Amino acid sequence: MSESDDGGATLPDDLAGVRRRLIDWYEADHREHPWRETDDPYAILVSEIMSQQTQLDRVVDAWRDFLDRWPTVESLANAARGDVVSFWSDHSLGYNNRAKYLHEAAGQIVDDYGGEFPETPAELQELMGVGPYTANAVASFAFNNGDAVVDTNVKRVLYRAFDIPDDDTEFERVAGELMPEGKSRVWNNAIMELGGVACGKTPRCDVAGCPWREWCHAYETGDFTAPDVPTQPSFEGSRRQFRGRVIETLGEYDELGLDELGPRIRVDYTPDGDHGREWLRGLLNDLSDDGLVDLTDREETMVVSLRE
Structure with missing residues (x-):
């Protein structure tokens, strides 16, 4: 195991092997979310905004319906905001202010950027309602131009696999060190897939064929504790x-x-x-x-x- 220059958490010496195993595992078989089949930044932005605090099984049909109704950022910008908000409500997507922000972001892209999406995380954060995580996801999945994504699933993976302390600064540092240069699209998809399929709250290491078992601290010790994960609040009656x-x-x-x-x-x-x-x-x-x-x-x- 190699130690960071500042004495922080350690990573395996064979980082090339770690990276290759995960990417190979992901490319061999992964969940077929439709937004993974496109690099259209508008479609990806819609999927990311819809997925915030909303279960994915409610997102797929809503995402398709939304793009059928407003297939381009221009068509969304020209839509009546009340129609967009009503769509959000009709599809039980919750937090209707996200519909408002998405509509306003579309207007920004058309009016301020001539209909061309900004391509870096910093530029994307200038859009209404787009925070650091969403900006980085769009930059990664649309333009292969993002930083390492660090969401709840990624934190759980890093905590268990490499015994990373429950510290946001360390999670950010280690995630960045792990990600191969110029491969944010496949890498971020792959590590989030690992957290969602193999390294969930209840781990499925062998069943899911986790590619990191060789290096995983939790797999070696049998200690699968992880940082607390907020549960999705009940929608009914909320x-x-x-x-x-x-x-x-x-x-x-x-x-x-x-x-x-x-x-x-x-x-x-x-x-x-x-x-x-x-x-x-x-x-x-x-x-x-x-x-x-x-x-x-x-x-x-x-x-x-x-x-x-």
Whole structure:
């Protein structure tokens, strides 16, 4: 094992072998997500935004439907924002502000970049709603021009395989050292696949034919502990579900008063109850702050409409 120059975590001496094994394993067999079959940055950006905190089995059909409706970044930029948000809600993608940001990012690409996608992680982060992880993923998968991706799955792999301490700086350093130069597209796909298929919370080392068993500290010691992984919050009955119902309902009406909207989004709505006007106002204030709805005080009630 070789030690880093600053005395940090160690990696195997045979880094070339480590890299080759993982890439060969991935290229021999991997999950067939449709966005892996393209290098179109627009399609990849849509997949990355949709996949944030949303289960992949809900993303595939939504991604295809979205691209059928808005096949280019120009068509999305020219769409009505309310239509994009309603689509998001109809497909149970949650967190409707992501639809708003994606729509605004499309406008930036058309207006500020002449319809040409920026190609580096730093440039991509200038787009609305695109953080470091998403920017790096798009740069990697569309342009083969990214840095090493470090998500929850990658951290779990590095922690177990090479006994890397649970420290973000070390994860970033080791991930960067492992990635072969000029191969961010295949490498980032491969290491995330390893974490998703072979090195999940319950490891499947032998069943999945993990290519790193020869070097893996956890496989050698039998200690498969890993950093805590946040669980996906339940969608049914959640605040984001009711936010989605508000957007979906308002897509059918020009405007609604509180007591007209309330029963349409939850069956137990009672104006003065626990899930009544006060609860609904809080939900709508959040949506207004996110730029998704307009609230107008009219006589003795509040009227709600989708923001254009």
